[in-house]
Amino acid sequence: MxxxxxxxxxxxxxxxxxxxxxxxxxxxxxxxxxxxxxxxxxxxxxxxxxxxxxxxxxxxxxxxxxxxxxxxxxxxxxxxxxxxxxxxxxxxxxxxxxxxxxxxxxxxxxxxxxxxxxxxxxxxxxxxxxxxxxxxxxxxxxxxxxxxxxxxxxxxxxxxxxxxxxxxxxxxxxxxxxxxxxxxxxxxxxxxxxxxxxxxxxxxxxxxxxxxxxxxxxxxxxxxxxxxxxxxxxxxxxxxxxxxxxxxRGAKIYCELVGYGSASDAYHVAATHPEGEGAIAAMQQALTDAGLQAQAVDYINAHATSTPVGDISECKAIEHLFKDHLSQLHVSATKSMTGHLLGAAGAIESILCIKSITEGMIPPTINLDTLDPAISEALNLTPNVAQHKVVKVAMNNTFGFGGHTSSVIFKKLEVDAR
The missing domain is CATH 3.40.47.10 (Thiolase/Chalcone synthase)
Structure with a gap:
């Protein structure tokens, strides 16, 4: 292809x-x-x-x-x-x-x-x-x-x-x-x-x-x-x-799009599956599509909207899929700054993923003062302050009413790709 x-x-x-x-x-x-x-x-x-x-x-x-x-x-x-x-x-x-x-x-x-x-x-x-x-x-x-x-x-x-x-x-x-x-x-x-x-x-x-x-x-x-x-x-x-x-045509190339996954919680019209089953499926599909192992991902821009149930289920999904890689993985929820743009959320958050690759910076999760005890402390959620990091692979998650889940993966274009 x-x-x-x-x-x-x-x-x-x-x-x-x-x-x-x-x-x-x-x-x-x-x-x-x-x-x-x-x-x-x-x-x-x-x-x-x-x-x-x-x-x-x-x-x-x-x-x-x-x-x-x-x-x-x-x-x-x-x-x-x-x-x-x-x-x-x-x-x-x-x-x-x-x-x-x-x-x-x-x-x-x-x-x-x-x-x-x-x-x-x-x-x-x-x-x-x-x-x-x-x-x-x-x-x-x-x-x-x-x-x-x-x-x-x-x-x-x-x-x-x-x-x-x-x-x-x-x-x-x-x-x-x-x-x-x-x-x-x-x-x-x-x-x-x-x-x-x-x-x-x-x-x-x-x-x-x-x-x-x-x-x-x-x-x-x-x-x-x-x-x-x-x-x-x-x-x-x-x-x-x-x-x-x-x-x-000699275009400026930001990065390569390498993986896409789409699945369904098939659980509830408005609530995510409590164990993040649909999120796991979308992220795993995207990784498989990209031909990447979980440990290749440097940054995840999480869907995390600031709802009591949704944030926990996504964190469970990330912890399940990236369990052997959490110490090297950055996660952030930029809806803490932009609010939730609904059908436009994934697009602006994908732009932040792409910029994280080109600029070597992870945007923060602001207003994260007291971690919910139901969320693992092993996750680096980039609280309140942006962090420098070499990002070669970034993933963006989006989940919607009706159980829809989708993930895309961007990767730094290797020099030998030309």
Whole structure:
């Protein structure tokens, strides 16, 4: 099979609206949490979130264009712009029939759906809807709009496997390229659900933290005093490219994508398996796919969302699979800083994995002050401060409602690969 490398990165996140700003804030251990500004959250149980800050759609679209796109699509296109610029593509040398876009989202245009239904509810005798309602809302539209914007005529679709979605998108793009069905694919995820229905819905599930008095400390994976996740938003886009294609055009190569695993807990619609069975399966599949032993992995960016049950089950899974290697393994939960971007989580966390390889740094798990006694002290969870480390292999985990589990593995490209 063909080999696949990463040649471009783009990010819109609660920590910054480009990859460098995102990485620098993550290494500094900064939190993106603050009071919600997207709507009046006065009467909501949770009044804070990790919102994207300072995003100006007019940097990317005209006003008429922006009105035709939900925010989740706008974020995806903005991240794609950075990714394509970073890759320094010469469009005259690119076969657009072999260039695709696989963009994940957990929920899609929920804000558009909410707005249109609330407007309809004001006067049900005159059912008037925005003519762009459907094309703004549907989950495939980020992939569709990206393909239209750049004239990409290859593979194009969305993945919707809840919070596992963007790793599944990256994995699907990986498979398509190594099977020879494409040369390049923009892959990743996007989410923009800091809106009334999402916050109220997650509150009703008792999934969100309600620590309104200290937002920046509310997302605290692995900590004994964690109370739930913090909602986040944004997008992460990676350019996956066939190795020889990248070499022929003289591309800058960040690293190689070498493994992908996808499985299911088959246990519960919202809770992970208590022993992490699905997580173990996804991670083991990714290792087998990469042809690597567990001891080859230097860093795991954990899914860890700061929920009482989920963090423990993932730690059990990691301890089970990497039991003979824990002293050399770093783990961190960067949702402690970004919040949980749902369907975009795996994409921005994959970017952090890639940067850990290129920069030799492990981003921290912030707000980890008192380790949950149910979590093994043998795990190096990179508490509160980034750590220097030579990283040759990094893994990213994502797990979603419905039991979906997915893992991807990135590896430093060996010199003799050329």
């Amino acid at each position: 063909k080999r696949v490398v990463i040649t471009g990165l783009g990010a819109i996140t609660p920590l910054g609206n480009n990859v460098d700003a995102f990485w620098n804030k993550a290494i500094q251990g900064k939190s993106g949490a603050a009071s919600i500004t997207h709507f009046d959250a006065t009467h909501f149980k949770t009044k804070f979130a990790c919102e994207v800050k300072g995003f100006d759609p007019l940097l990317y679209f005209t006003k008429p264009e922006s009105r035709k796109m939900d925010l989740f699509t706008q974020y995806a296109i903005a991240a794609s712009e950075e990714c394509i610029s970073d890759a320094q593509l010469n469009w005259e040398q690119i076969n657009r029939h072999r260039f695709g876009a696989i963009i994940a989202t957990g929920i899609g245009g929920l804000e558009t759906l909410e707005e249109e239904i609330l407007n309809f509810g004001k006067d049900t005798t005159q059912p008037r809807f925005n003519p762009f309602f459907i094309t703004k809302m549907i989950s495939n539209m980020a992939a569709g709009q990206i393909s239209i914007r750049y004239g990409l005529k290859g593979i194009s679709y969305a993945v919707a496997s809840a919070c596992a979605a963007s790793n599944n998108a990256i994995g699907s793009a990986f498979d398509a390229i190594r099977l020879g069905r494409a040369d390049l694919i923009l892959a990743g995820g996007t989410e923009a659900t800091i809106c009334q229905s999402a916050i109220a819905g997650f509150n009703a599930m008792k999934a969100l933290s309600t620590a309104n008095e200290y937002p920046s400390q509310a997302s605290r994976p692995f900590d004994a005093h964690r109370t739930g996740f913090v909602a986040g938003e944004g997008a992460g886009i990676l350019l996956l490219e066939e190795l020889e294609h990248a070499q022929k």
